[in-house]
Amino acid sequence: MNVRIMERNSTINTAGDMFFLGLSATHLFRNWPEMKEEYDAISLHDAYLETFRHTGVPLVKAMPVAVRLRAQGLDPNTPPGTFQMRPLVYKMFVHQVEKLGIKVEFDHQVVEYYENIETGKGGVVTKDGKKHEADLVIAADGVGSKSQVLVGGQVRAVPSGRAMWRAAFPIEHLDKNPEVKEFFSMVDGKHPIVRTFLGPAAYALTLTRPDTMIWIMNHDATGTEMESWNNTIENEEVLTELDKVPGAHKWAPIFQELVKCTPEKTIINFNLLWRDPQPSWTSPGARVVQIGDSAHSFLPASGNGATQAIEDAISLATCLKKGGKNNIEQAVRAHIRFRYIASPPFFTRTACAQKLGFSNAELLQETNWDTVMGRETHLGSGDWD
Ligand SMILES: Cc1cc2nc3c(=O)[nH]c(=O)nc-3n(C[C@H](O)[C@H](O)[C@H](O)COP(=O)(O)OP(=O)(O)OC[C@H]3O[C@@H](n4cnc5c(N)ncnc54)[C@H](O)[C@@H]3O)c2cc1C
Incomplete structure (x- = not known):
């Protein structure tokens, strides 16, 4: 099989900090033992978890x-994700691509997708005007994919009214404040720890x-948010917004001190945009197929978009392998059947996961400590049987 990867950037872009990867995707890495070995090496195996009210009062040690x-009551060896x-x-993933001898063609921005049903080819036009054809074109170009024109239906991004502040920086910056360094230290100096803070109109987690x-920290939109990893804001803005938390109980002073320890030009204010499910993921002749965010963008606060993108990639590759070169159209349609329409005729599996991510994020961000005590609230996980 001859595979080409076209990337609009001029080099590998490793922007971003941490994210949650679901076991539903990562347990399949066992089929690529060398990649699994690397995954195990970069994963946190001994992490701790601690939960607080937004005020800093401990809830779960x-x-x-x-x-x-x-x-x-869950299996300790199979966490839902990490x-x-x-x-x-x-x-x-880049190492895996290199191992397979596939070259990434940088500076190749796709401006248009097309297909020719008669010749059984899909194609793209790059910014330099050149056409590139293949038996199958996989549009994995993220939200707002140029393939939407061909595949049918361009979904619009709608503000959810919420945004995320995110910051990742060298741990030495905590030396500025010994109390912060102590509070946010690793367990016994060696175990990484995730701390979550639940509050009204916001929730936060630290690693x-x-x-x-x-x-x-997920928070209500403030007006400076953008859907970009480069949208940095001043630390002062976060501190001012934290003060506006509804109710008598303010954010834990230690969290505010953490914000102060964060180096300048580090905090990103990421806009959380919702996009409705798309009516289709393939071109009419199934020679262009969308996967990942190009097919179904998840609200970033769902913690599920990358997981679903990996599942898509594995599902499509498996169907293509089983179908062989002479059955590409059928293989693509089988993949869509598994991923898009799990139970015909109308139940759309991935669309339900998109919606679930939205409602769970809403639940997490709306903890009212005056009414929540004594009442259990469970995040939805869906019934996928
Ligand atoms: C703030 C934030 C937090 C998130 N947290 C989580 C999480 O905790 N867990 C989780 O599972 N998911 C999370 N996600 C979602 C996850 O990042 C995405 O779902 C995932 O990256 C989608 O992968 P993708 O390959 O489909 O698209 P992308 O990662 O967007 O990759 C698309 C690639 O295509 C390239 N490209 C774009 N347009 C073109 C073009 N015209 N021509 C050529 N190349 C092009 C881009 O440069 C990029 O390299 C989060 C997202 C955000 C924004």
């Missing part, structure tokens, strides 16, 4: 993720790793 899973460093996972401190 720090304990290993496995212990917390067991306490919930927090990963986005640049490391990106590099892992302390040996070399890096990361914090993320």
